[in-house]
Amino acid sequence: MSTKTAKKKTAAKSAAKKSSGSAKKSAPAKKAAAKKADAPDLRRYADAPVNKAMSKSDKIRAFVDMVRIRKFEQAALQSYQKGKMGGFLHLYIGQEATAVGTCALLGDHDHIITAYRDHGHALAVGMTMNECMAELYGKYTGCSKGKGGSMHFFAPEKRYWGGHGIVGGQTPLGLGIAYALKYKGLKGSCLCFLGDGAVNQGPFHESLNLAGLWDLPIIYVIENNRYSMGTSQDRSSVYPEGGLAQRAEAYRIDWTTAHGENLYDVRAKTSEAIERAHEKSRPTVLEIATYRYYGHSIADANHQKYRTKEEILEYQRNRDPIMVWQRILEEEGVLTADEAKEIENKARDEAKDSIRFADESPFPPESEILTDVYHSVDNPGSHTNQGKIFFNDRLPWE
Amino acid sequence: MALITYRQALKDAFSEEIERDENVFIMGEEVAQYNGAYKVTEGLWDKYGDKRLVDAPISEAGFIGLGIGAAMMGLRPVIEMMFFSFVYVAWDQAVNNASSLRYMSGGLMNVPLVIRGPANGGTNVGATHSHTPENLVANFPGLKCVVPATAADAKGLMKSSIRDNDPVFFMESTLLYGEESEVPEDPDFLIPLGKADVKREGTDLSIIAHGRSVLMALAAAKELKKKHNIDAEVVDLRSIRPLDEETIIKSVKKTNRALLVEENKPYCGIGSQVSHLIQRRAFDYLDAPVHRLSAVDAPAIYSPPLEKVQLPEAKVIVREALDMFNIKA
The missing domain is CATH 3.40.50.920 (Rossmann fold)
Structure with missing residues (x-):
């Protein structure tokens, strides 16, 4: 295929392609004007075993989880704009079906790790709005005691290993998690999320080579929102016909793609990948076509310049993952519009409460700057270390 | 006490710690089947096999990052740099990730990792292979750094480093591998980090x-x-x-x-x-x-x-x- 044709392809259309026969035949890619995406197929993968097995409450739970992520972030955005938090705020709004569709499938030995757009995954694995919002506020009650901030949420007890700020930097770490599972003889997997901007980083390719070479149970989930910061995919990545995931072929790794607005699709493909990891200890690259409504971060003032308003509206009106899921559930008679409204109100209240919690929480004491640097310092007696390890002549609070 | 080389002292430390703790493994370029570029791991693959001695491709960012991820999960990887100068291609992993993860998680995790290998000049291999980055590493809170000069110190400090719960950068010297000194044979011979x-x-x-x-x-x-x-x-x-x-x-x-x-x-x-x-x-x-x-x-x-x-x-x-x-x- 010519480069020119490749450039015209949207991620969503390319996502209709699939890999070496692991997924069911998806809807054929249709030719359409670049600006207009295909209308979502609501029944796509609804009959996949992992979706047929969903109970009514599982389906509602997925809706609740997506709505909670959105309301949390909308509340965070307001606080950010009021100057309540520092640094960056990378919003996940528009991508919720990916975190919720994947994380709901995790078993006792399935772990996740992600990049800096990490709020959605955090809430999807069960972290509370309070600890997340407080972390954004830099408060002591935050999940990382205010030491990590927006890009660095962690909950190892929930098998959630962050929250990583450097693009692609988490990809070898995820590999190490998968390596440890295999080393310990556990039937598990690691879902390592990355953005489409990370696929050109060297460590990702090194990780793919090692994953393929050593049969590691890792699933690289590329959340392709089409823009690496302010640079469109066309301008940043060589794009194979099948999508970015197809690059996996070079490493003899199975790959597949999914439509990120459709939770059924996300679940179906993720479930296959998890099974491959569990049963064959083999990696997968799964590319999920998705979209973020806000800029790369809230500091990204130009996000309506490097893409059109029409493009954003098209996703919001026709491909919004929460709206699509609500439509599916209404058609199935699982959820009514009123019930959906009630869920939204509840989530909005929960988010509001988390703002209050964060506002009222204390900042960490100054002495906390010097804790959690070294395990040996925090756990005296557990080691044989001696000598000086921090080197200020005098501390500001002394 | 036995009069042994710095190289042998390190090898003894690895053997003892591999036998002591099932989570200890050594990974690096040609550390297993080839016996190590400087023979520091010679014979260990024969003795302990593929699980404990792992030959990695030339892919430092990949396998150092892997080591950090595995350490987060409770393993105790010992990652060999064939030359310490090669750590520079993995700087984001070795320094940014290894030093910051515990801190950014508010102490929810730790990284019990050793990155080791020769860090010295004086062997006529040119500037790119002759770095001594102990000052760079020591500049990062969250990392530890040791530079032993004798066989006994190499053994005692290596054993302590492997048992340490923080990332330790262990810098050796190809010019010292053949130097001999008296080394205690006690399997619990440990030299504390931070003791001159x-x-x-x-x-x-x-x-x-x-x-x-x-x-x-x-x-x-x-x-x-x-x-x-x-x-x-x-x-x-x-x-x-x-x-x-x-x-x-x-x-x-x-x-x-x-x-x-x-x-x-x-x-x-x-x-x-x-x-x-x-x-x-x-x-x-x-x-x-x-x-x-x-x-x-x-x-x-x-x-x-x-x-x-x-x-x-x-x-x-x-x-x-x-x-x-x-x-x-």
Whole structure:
């Protein structure tokens, strides 16, 4: 295929392609004007075993989880704009079906790790709005005691290993998690999320080579929102016909793609990948076509310049993952519009409460700057270390 | 006690720790089937097999990052750099990730990882292969750094490093692998990180060094005593971070003179920190300004006779020491 044709392809259309026969035949890619995406197929993968097995409450739970992520972030955005938090705020709004569709499938030995757009995954694995919002506020009650901030949420007890700020930097770490599972003889997997901007980083390719070479149970989930910061995919990545995931072929790794607005699709493909990891200890690259409504971060003032308003509206009106899921559930008679409204109100209240919690929480004491640097310092007696390890002549609070 | 080489001492440390803890494994380029580029892991693959000795492709960012991820999960990886200079291609993993993860998670995780390998010049392999990055590593809170000079220290510190719950950068020297010294055979022979060692007692001058410079300092001290009746004390730092400030200060207060020697470059080298410490805590005890010797401040030169000159040799240490007593060499 010519480069020119490749450039015209949207991620969503390319996502209709699939890999070496692991997924069911998806809807054929249709030719359409670049600006207009295909209308979502609501029944796509609804009959996949992992979706047929969903109970009514599982389906509602997925809706609740997506709505909670959105309301949390909308509340965070307001606080950010009021100057309540520092640094960056990378919003996940528009991508919720990916975190919720994947994380709901995790078993006792399935772990996740992600990049800096990490709020959605955090809430999807069960972290509370309070600890997340407080972390954004830099408060002591935050999940990382205010030491990590927006890009660095962690909950190892929930098998959630962050929250990583450097693009692609988490990809070898995820590999190490998968390596440890295999080393310990556990039937598990690691879902390592990355953005489409990370696929050109060297460590990702090194990780793919090692994953393929050593049969590691890792699933690289590329959340392709089409823009690496302010640079469109066309301008940043060589794009194979099948999508970015197809690059996996070079490493003899199975790959597949999914439509990120459709939770059924996300679940179906993720479930296959998890099974491959569990049963064959083999990696997968799964590319999920998705979209973020806000800029790369809230500091990204130009996000309506490097893409059109029409493009954003098209996703919001026709491909919004929460709206699509609500439509599916209404058609199935699982959820009514009123019930959906009630869920939204509840989530909005929960988010509001988390703002209050964060506002009222204390900042960490100054002495906390010097804790959690070294395990040996925090756990005296557990080691044989001696000598000086921090080197200020005098501390500001002394 | 047994008289063994630095190389053998490291190998013994690996064997003992592999047998002691099932979570310990060694990964790196050609560490297993090839027996290690410098034979530090020779025979271990035969003895312990594929699980504990893992040959990795030339892919430092990949396998260092893998090591960090595995350490987060409770394994204790020992990652070999064939040359420590190769860590630079994995800097984001080795330094940014390894140093920050515990902190950014508010203490929810730790990274019990050892990154080890030869970090030295003097072998005519040119500038890219001759780095001594202990000063760079020590600049990162969250990392620990040790630089043993003798076989006994190599063993005791390696065992402590593997058992440590924080990331430790363990810097060896290809020029020391063949050096022998008496090493205790106790399987629990541990040298704490952060404990310096007075390798030679003296009263007139403290020569403070680490790594191969310790051997140069000892040779210089011998010469100073023999030819000039100057009794130099040699303090081996062994550990850069944590740092044994008390032993340094005690020695300087005794001798009233400090000469700092390292194979690192001078600017922001280890000597900068030690020099600051001495003026801060022993200012009134000094009979002369603190002197520093480092590698000549250029990238490592290839030309064999010149590279020898670039690193601080014993005779240059003698000259500098005499200068501190206003004696012309």
